[in-house]
Amino acid sequence: MDNLRENEYDRDVxxxxxxxxxxxxxxxxxxxxxxxxxxxxxxxxxxxxxxxNKALAHxxxxxxxxxxxxxEAVSLVERHLVSADFISDCSGRGVFITDDESLSIMVNEExxxxxxxxxxxxxxxxxxxxxDILDDLFNRSLHFAFHKDLGYLTQNPILxxxxxxxxxxxxxxxxxxxxxxxxxxxxxxxxxxxxxxVYGAGEAPKGAVYQLSNQVTFGLSxxxxxxxxxxxxxxxxxxxxxxxxxxxxxxxxxxAVSRSLALLQSAKMMGYEEFLQLASNVRFGISxxxxxxxxxxxxxxxxxxxxxxxLTLRSGRKLTQNERxxxxxxxxxxxxxK
Amino acid sequence: xxxxxxxxxxVVTHVKRIxxxxxxxxxxxxxCAQRLGYGNLLTELGGxxxxxxxxxxxxxxxxxxxxxxxxxxxxxDIVRSGKVGCAExxxxxxxxxxxxxxxxxxxxxxxxxxxxxxxxKTPPQEQLSLMRRELREAIRTENFEQAANLRDRIKELEGxxxxx
Numbered sequence: 001m002d003n004l005r006e007n008e009y010d011r012d013v014x015x016x017x018x019x020x021x022x023x024x025x026x027x028x029x030x031x032x033x034x035x036x037x038x039x040x041x042x043x044x045x046x047x048x049x050x051x052x053n054k055a056l057a058h059x060x061x062x063x064x065x066x067x068x069x070x071x072e073a074v075s076l077v078e079r080h081l082v083s084a085d086f087i088s089d090c091s092g093r094g095v096f097i098t099d100d101e102s103l104s105i106m107v108n109e110e111x112x113x114x115x116x117x118x119x120x121x122x123x124x125x126x127x128x129x130x131x132d133i134l135d136d137l138f139n140r141s142l143h144f145a146f147h148k149d150l151g152y153l154t155q156n157p158i159l160x161x162x163x164x165x166x167x168x169x170x171x172x173x174x175x176x177x178x179x180x181x182x183x184x185x186x187x188x189x190x191x192x193x194x195x196x197x198v199y200g201a202g203e204a205p206k207g208a209v210y211q212l213s214n215q216v217t218f219g220l221s222x223x224x225x226x227x228x229x230x231x232x233x234x235x236x237x238x239x240x241x242x243x244x245x246x247x248x249x250x251x252x253x254x255x256a257v258s259r260s261l262a263l264l265q266s267a268k269m270m271g272y273e274e275f276l277q278l279a280s281n282v283r284f285g286i287s288x289x290x291x292x293x294x295x296x297x298x299x300x301x302x303x304x305x306x307x308x309x310x311l312t313l314r315s316g317r318k319l320t321q322n323e324r325x326x327x328x329x330x331x332x333x334x335x336x337x338k
Numbered sequence: 339x340x341x342x343x344x345x346x347x348x349v350v351t352h353v354k355r356i357x358x359x360x361x362x363x364x365x366x367x368x369x370c371a372q373r374l375g376y377g378n379l380l381t382e383l384g385g386x387x388x389x390x391x392x393x394x395x396x397x398x399x400x401x402x403x404x405x406x407x408x409x410x411x412x413x414x415d416i417v418r419s420g421k422v423g424c425a426e427x428x429x430x431x432x433x434x435x436x437x438x439x440x441x442x443x444x445x446x447x448x449x450x451x452x453x454x455x456x457x458x459k460t461p462p463q464e465q466l467s468l469m470r471r472e473l474r475e476a477i478r479t480e481n482f483e484q485a486a487n488l489r490d491r492i493k494e495l496e497g498x499x500x501x502x
Contacts, residue, residue, distance in 0.1 A: 029409035029424045054475035055468040077356045084354040084361055132451070133465050139453050145425030150439070151448030153425045157439055162450040185375040196375030200357055210375075218439075219446030272358055308359030 012287035013237045014122040015169040015209070015300060018080065019131040022111040022154050022163040023144040030155035031108050039092025039108050046107045049141035050096065056137050059098050060105070065090035074309035080118050082106050103130060105138070111155050111163075113138060120300060122233070124166060124226045132222075151218065161218030166229050168212045169198060170236065173284045174243035176208035184236070192216040193232055199276055207276030207303075212236065248288045257285035261294065265336050269325040275306055275332065298335050306332065341367035343374065351376060406430045466495055 024030060025045065028038050050056045065073065065087070073087040081104040082095050096105040106114040115138070117131040138144075145153040152163035159165075175181055185195040192215045197205020212233055214225045247253050260281035264270075279299050285291035286299075304310065306328050312319050315327060339349045347367030353376045354363050364376075371377045405412050411423030413431050422428060428435065469492050476485035 024425055026425045027408060029411075030422060032419060032421045033409045033411060033423045053472070055472050058471065074356055074359055074361070078359075084356050088354055088361060133468065135451075136454055136465075137468070144453050146453050147428060147448075149447045150428060151450065153422075153428050155421050157422060157435070158442065160439065160443065161448045164450075182373055186373055189372055189375075189377050194375045194377060200355070215377075216443075218443040219449060221450035224449075307356075309356075312359075 010122045010234075010237055011120075011296060013170055013172070013240055014233065015171055015296075015303075016080075016121065017119050017123040017127045018167045018169075019115075019117045019124070019127040020165040020167070021115040021131050021135050022152070022159055022165075023113040023115070023135065023138070023142075024153055024155070025112050025142055026145045028112070031110060031112065032155060034092070034108070036092050042112050043092065043094050043107050045142060046094075046096070046105070046113065046138070049138050052141050053137050056134075059103075060096040061099070063095050063097065065093040065095065071309045071312050075307075075313045078307040078310045079304055081116070083109060083114075085109065103134060105134065111159075113142065113144070120297075122168065122230075124168075124230055128164075128166070128222060128226060158215075159217050161220075162222050162225065164214075164217055164222050164225060166214050166226055168229065168233050170210050170212055170233070170240075171208060171280065171283055171287075172210055172236070172240050173208040173280055174247055175236075175240050176210075177247075178243060181210070188212070188232065189215070191228075191232065193229065199273075206273050207280040209276070209280070209303075244284075244288050248290060254290060257281050257290050261285065261291055261336070264332050265338060266333065267329045269322070270306075270329040270332060271325055272306055272308060272328070275302070275328065279303060293338075294336055302332060302335055339365060341365065341370050343367070343370040404430065466492060469495070 025042060028034070028042060031039075034042075047062060050060050050062070063076075068076075068090065073082075073090060076082045076095065077084050077087055079101055081097055081101060083106070086093060086095075086106055086109045093106070093108045095107065097103065102118055104116045104118075106116070115131050115134050117127040117134070119127045119130075135144075147153055151161040152159075154160055154163050172181070175184065181195065188195050193212060194215055195210055195212050198209040198211050199206040212229065214229050216225065220228075260278040264275070264278050264282060279302065282291060282294065283296055283299050286294060286296050305314070308324060311324055311328055311331075319327065341347050341349055342365050344367060347369060349365040350368045351366050351371045352363055353366060353371070354361060356362070366374065366376060368377070406423050406427045407430070408426035409423035411427055413434055416422055416427065416431065416435075422435070469488055473485055473488040473492065476482075476488060
């Protein structure tokens with residue numbers, strides 16, 4: 001995902017952008033009612049759609065989910081290429097990805113075709129444009145199911161209309177610490193948006209990393225949904241930054257930020273959850289100018305690469321938990337060395 | 339089954355996540371799903387399709403004669419699973435699905451993209467470059483009919499862009 005770094009604005013709070021488009025084929029049951037034969041038919045038709053279109057064939061590589069080890073499958077989730085739901089049952093499923101891992105197309109997830117465009121920073125329009133082009137190119141061969149009043153037809157009627165989910169990954173350390181997320185989350189749901197933890201689904205997600213997504217897909221266009229999401233995200237960014245001024249003056253906080261960086265730069269063993277917490281403190285330090293010489297791009301890369309399955313996969317061998325912690329600490333030190 | 343978060347209310351949603359390298363499933367009630375940001379338009383209404391439709395019809399319809407010709411689903415199957423069987427089901431059960439869709443989404447119609455529509459409206463540079471690549475490929479493989487087609491469409495898009 002070393003793509004597009006053009007949009008630097010608001011990179012302190014907005015880590016990344018993802019656009020999802022869900023589409024289905026006519027004449028084939030939706031995934032919950034599909035036979036294995038149906039699944040293979042959709043995979044085959046998606047492959048043909050790619051082969052028929054040289055522009056697609058040039059950029060997309062197909063991965064058969066059935067042929068993957070558990071580590072390989074989990075790593076795809078960690079790299080934001082497929083959903084956790086997708087790997088809970090790999091039979092008759094596959095995914096197309098681009099080499100830079102910014103685009104992926106899941107076949108037979110909750111719907112037949114699920115297009116994702118993932119970009120760093122606040123990049124909603126660019127990400128939508130990329131997903132939109134893929135959608136058009138696939139549609140030439142697959143002729144997606146559509147109804148003039150209902151829009152794109154989806155397995156779950158909740159996604160009717162545009163079938164589009166847009167989401168932003170946000171780092172909200174101050175709102176997280178203030179305990180204000182639950183209240184925000186319930187207010188946002190009244191506006192048709194959701195705010196949930198990325199690392200951990202419970203009460204206290206790790207690393208103060210949250211995902212803000214639109215819930216409404218019907219009765220408004222993609223552009224309107226994106227504009228709504230952006231405007232709410234800007235308000236969150238504003239609230240988050242508003243809390244920083246006061247926090248940054250506190251000696252305890254300055255101490256925590258410096259200690260976190262020192263630990264990342266010198267520890268010999270590191271668990272992923274510990275890394276997330278330390279990285280969150282360091283990211284806050286970078287955003288508020290307490291830390292210089294380390295940038296948030298480095299942390300973004302580490303947040304993906306240091307996850308257990310991805311770390312193991314890239315090492316090319318099996319690792320025990322301790323070996324993984326040692327390797328993780330080595331790579332973090334290397335990336336953040338003084 | 340009771341919600342894993344509050345331990346009080348019945349589970350309406352399953353959230354799957356990868357936590358520390360492991361696939362983990364959280365079973366949440368409507369209230370907790372909402373509170374933790376995993377709600378959707380349905381949990382906002384306090385339940386799932388089964389309970390929502392229950393409100394409409396009192397109970398499941400006894401007769402289940404109509405089945406979708408494409409996937410074999412009956413309307414009861416859709417109610418029970420909260421999932422529509424296939425694209426054709428939306429036509430087969432249109433009149434029965436509409437009240438539910440309106441309840442969830444409001445009385446409105448689709449606005450936004452139509453299949454293949456956006457390409458013609460806003461030709462982005464990237465799409466042009468994709469099409470030029472396709473054109474080169476078509477010429478290389480001597481697929482002249484496709485090439486001519488592509489050439490015309492590229493011209494059309496470029497023209498539109500200059501005017502814009």
